[in-house]
Amino acid sequence: MSTFNPRKALLGLAAPLLALLVAFLVTSAILLALGDPVVEVWQTILSWPRPRQLVQIVNGATVYYLSAVAVAVGFRMNLFNIGVDGQYRVAAFAGALFAGQAWFPGPLNVLLTLVVAMVAGGIWAGIAAYLKVKRGISEVISTIMLNAIATGVVQWLLLKVAVKQPGSNTISTPPIPESSQLDGLALIPGASNKVYTLIILAVVVGVAYWFFIGKTRFGFDLRATGQSETAAVASGVKVPRMVVSTLVISGALAGLIGMPLLFGQDHSYGTTFQAGLGFAGIGIALLGRNHPLGIAVAALLWSFLDVQSNALQIRAGVASEVVFIIQGVILFAVVIAYELIRRADVRLEQQRVARELAGTRSDAPSVEGASA
Amino acid sequence: MSASGLTVGTEVVPENTPMRKRGLGLTRLQWVYVLLAGIFVVSVLRVVTGANDIDSSGLLIAAFGLAVPIALAGLGGLWSERAGVVNIGLEGMMILGTWGAGFLGYHMGPWWGLVGAVVGGVVGGFVHAVATVTFGVDHIVSGVALNIVALGFAKYLSVRFFSPLPGGGPTQSPPLPELPTVTIPGLSDALGTLEQKHIFFVSDLAGVLRAFCTNVSVVTILAVLLFVLTWWLLWRTAFGLRLRSVGESPVAAESLGVNVLRYKFVAVLISGGLAGLGGGFLALVAANVFRDGQTGGRGYIGLAAMIFGNWRPGGLLAGSALFGYTDAAQLRGGGTTVHAFLLLLAVLLIAIGVWQIVRKGRKVQGILAIVVGALVGTWYALTDIVPPELSGTTPYVTTLLVLAFASQRLRMPAADGQVYRKGEGH
Numbered sequence: 001m002s003t004f005n006p007r008k009a010l011l012g013l014a015a016p017l018l019a020l021l022v023a024f025l026v027t028s029a030i031l032l033a034l035g036d037p038v039v040e041v042w043q044t045i046l047s048w049p050r051p052r053q054l055v056q057i058v059n060g061a062t063v064y065y066l067s068a069v070a071v072a073v074g075f076r077m078n079l080f081n082i083g084v085d086g087q088y089r090v091a092a093f094a095g096a097l098f099a100g101q102a103w104f105p106g107p108l109n110v111l112l113t114l115v116v117a118m119v120a121g122g123i124w125a126g127i128a129a130y131l132k133v134k135r136g137i138s139e140v141i142s143t144i145m146l147n148a149i150a151t152g153v154v155q156w157l158l159l160k161v162a163v164k165q166p167g168s169n170t171i172s173t174p175p176i177p178e179s180s181q182l183d184g185l186a187l188i189p190g191a192s193n194k195v196y197t198l199i200i201l202a203v204v205v206g207v208a209y210w211f212f213i214g215k216t217r218f219g220f221d222l223r224a225t226g227q228s229e230t231a232a233v234a235s236g237v238k239v240p241r242m243v244v245s246t247l248v249i250s251g252a253l254a255g256l257i258g259m260p261l262l263f264g265q266d267h268s269y270g271t272t273f274q275a276g277l278g279f280a281g282i283g284i285a286l287l288g289r290n291h292p293l294g295i296a297v298a299a300l301l302w303s304f305l306d307v308q309s310n311a312l313q314i315r316a317g318v319a320s321e322v323v324f325i326i327q328g329v330i331l332f333a334v335v336i337a338y339e340l341i342r343r344a345d346v347r348l349e350q351q352r353v354a355r356e357l358a359g360t361r362s363d364a365p366s367v368e369g370a371s372a
Numbered sequence: 373m374s375a376s377g378l379t380v381g382t383e384v385v386p387e388n389t390p391m392r393k394r395g396l397g398l399t400r401l402q403w404v405y406v407l408l409a410g411i412f413v414v415s416v417l418r419v420v421t422g423a424n425d426i427d428s429s430g431l432l433i434a435a436f437g438l439a440v441p442i443a444l445a446g447l448g449g450l451w452s453e454r455a456g457v458v459n460i461g462l463e464g465m466m467i468l469g470t471w472g473a474g475f476l477g478y479h480m481g482p483w484w485g486l487v488g489a490v491v492g493g494v495v496g497g498f499v500h501a502v503a504t505v506t507f508g509v510d511h512i513v514s515g516v517a518l519n520i521v522a523l524g525f526a527k528y529l530s531v532r533f534f535s536p537l538p539g540g541g542p543t544q545s546p547p548l549p550e551l552p553t554v555t556i557p558g559l560s561d562a563l564g565t566l567e568q569k570h571i572f573f574v575s576d577l578a579g580v581l582r583a584f585c586t587n588v589s590v591v592t593i594l595a596v597l598l599f600v601l602t603w604w605l606l607w608r609t610a611f612g613l614r615l616r617s618v619g620e621s622p623v624a625a626e627s628l629g630v631n632v633l634r635y636k637f638v639a640v641l642i643s644g645g646l647a648g649l650g651g652g653f654l655a656l657v658a659a660n661v662f663r664d665g666q667t668g669g670r671g672y673i674g675l676a677a678m679i680f681g682n683w684r685p686g687g688l689l690a691g692s693a694l695f696g697y698t699d700a701a702q703l704r705g706g707g708t709t710v711h712a713f714l715l716l717l718a719v720l721l722i723a724i725g726v727w728q729i730v731r732k733g734r735k736v737q738g739i740l741a742i743v744v745g746a747l748v749g750t751w752y753a754l755t756d757i758v759p760p761e762l763s764g765t766t767p768y769v770t771t772l773l774v775l776a777f778a779s780q781r782l783r784m785p786a787a788d789g790q791v792y793r794k795g796e797g798h
Contacts, residue, residue: 135776144672148768156761319531324524331517336507
């Protein structure tokens with residue numbers, strides 16, 4: 001990572017491009033096989049979005065980014081936190097409930113809510129961490145179960161504290177006071193809607209993630225454990241403690257996922273709060289190779305496909321759900337492409353080392369001969 | 373991400389007694405006693421709490437219906453994990469199975485629906501096999517990706533193919549034709565009469581037996597046959613020995629001439645077919661309709677049941693039965709039956725706590741268990757019913773609790789989750 005390696009950079013770029021090309025071809029083939037108009041579908045999806053849609057894409061990507069970073073923290077240590085989905089819902093509920101009480105004035109309320117949400121997400125992830133370290137349950141299974149339990153617990157608590165939304169059947173937590181609502185930033189000219197103010201939060205989280213994983217002792221231990229548990233243990237890393245810290249941090253970050261939605265759009269947590277963000281985060285983290293910038297690109301791509309597919313029904317006569325196929329095929333193409341590229345990289349590296357070793361060996365006899 | 377997951381905390385704890393047998397160290401006869409004791413405990417619980425539905429044959433028939441898809445998914449997991457491929461993608465394969473069952477079931481009849489379910493699952497298995505076996509992608513990454521992809525495919529395909537049909541919609545198929553069920557005529561009624569008398573233990577036993585011979589779906593019978601067939605194939609034939617050797621030590625297997633990659637590939641395909649059949653059961657038998665999101669995480673629970681069952685068919689059956697039962701209890705009896713479980717849980721926790729302190733000398737863990745047990749007991753005493761939102765989580769909480777108490781005695785196939793590359797063994 002310290003020095004720029006042109007071969008690595010080229011291979012790094014080749015994988016996603018190859019994957020996108022494969023995804024394009026495979027999706028086209030599927031659409032053809034199903035008898036859907038291929039050309040119109042791509043024309044609609046690949047057209048340049050209007051300002052209003054650009055804002056939607058950026059907003060969607062903001063939320064996806066936070067979700068994917070939460071997943072990526074675990075991935076770097078070979079921990080599969082499938083439970084981001086449950087963690088963010090528990091945290092969004094706790095945060096919305098806290099913010100709705102309006103115990104603190106405007107901006108302070110926002111900051112403290114972020115803390116509450118992080119604590120709630122961290123605690124929920126902590127259950128899985130405890131079960132893994134003390135009882136040896138794979139975090140994959142426990143977090144999936146905890147997702148389902150989160151649904152029940154949040155529904156139950158919501159019924160206890162709920163207020164009825166005026167003019168509709170949905171219930172939600174008490175709305176947050178207007179002084180704490182964030183109107184958004186007019187970043188994109190010509191758009192009537194605004195970008196979430198908490199896009200700043202996504203940027204901060206991204207920078208912190210980069211610094212934390214790449215530049216600190218803890219981050220080094222984390223990556224070392226992920227790459228070789230035995231080597232990490234040998235060098236003095238306390239793996240159980242690392243598991244707990246990493247899962248709790250992952251959960252705390254997951255706690256932030258709902259915050260841009262809470263302060264910028266919904267202003268309360270209710271039955272209509274956006275669901276399924278955690279699972280999208282897994283796909284986006286894989287797509288972005290757990291890299292802070294890679295995830296950003298992947299989140300934008302995911303959100304771009306989401307928003308662009310909305311017009312499919314009108315403009316191409318195809319159900320917008322086709323976007324799930326495109327996203328899914330991209331995901332598979334990408335994970336396979338990364339594996340192929342990684343192996344090509346290893347092979348090239350081995351050849352280089354072999355060449356250099358062969359070079360030194362041919363020198364060696366002459367040195368010996370000279371001394372004799 | 374080359375290896376699958378961290379191994380922390382999953383080491384097998386060496387037992388104090390050296391001569392312990394597999395499967396919690398019980399012989400077959402002892403298992404029968406355990407089963408009878410279980411029925412006894414439940415009948416005590418029924419009398420004490422007055423929750424009569426807790427072991428009614430109606431509940432148990434429902435439990436069967438819920439256990440079969442979980443068991444089939446778990447059986448799929450068993451095939452692939454015995455060959456060393458972790459299969460978190462069971463959920464996705466099940467989803468494809470439900471859609472396949474809906475599509476072929478509507479157009480060509482229920483038996484073809486079963487074929488469609490298997491084909492749907494095999495397609496999912498094929499994708500997983502190509503990614504993990506052929507290309508060597510991390511098993512969990514591939515499985516998670518498969519679940520996302522399968523969900524998307526099913527959503528799109530149902531909009532595309534079910535919306536235009538009469539009675540269909542964007543998220544569900546038209547009603548599907550039914551598959552036949554089997555009832556043993558005289559026996560079923562006789563046991564039913566006996567059950568209605570609510571005699572301690574006798575009626576409870578009658579209820580259990582009645583569930584085995586009333587309205588049993590042909591798919592349930594098929595599933596039982598598949599369990600027997602799996603056990604015979606994997607543990608009694610050369611093919612099975614080779615397949616399991618691939619999951620234990622692929623390098624050794626390869627050196628003995630076993631085509632490791634082919635065995636893994638076939639195992640994952642079979643795994644997909646079984647999970648797909650589980651999905652087909654949901655669509656064709658349990659609901660008579662394909663619905664978006666119908667699987668509801670049962671693929672994952674199937675995987676958990678298989679882990680609970682220590683990667684063996686018998687244990688897997690016990691795990692599926694447990695989850696099917698708790699799920700049926702929360703669906704039918706709702707809060708009342710689940711409320712009765714609270715008493716059982718409280719007693720169990722306190723017993724475990726006492727055991728930990730007296731026999732193992734672990735004071736902190738023991739006291740923690742007793743305190744939690746007391747809290748659960750208080751909850752039982754102070755309320756009459758568990759709220760529906762919470763009782764809905766019973767199967768998942770049970771899964772976690774059971775794994776928490778059992779998981780350190782489990783042993784998975786030695787090379788499970790490791791990516792195998794031909795010629796790279798050292």
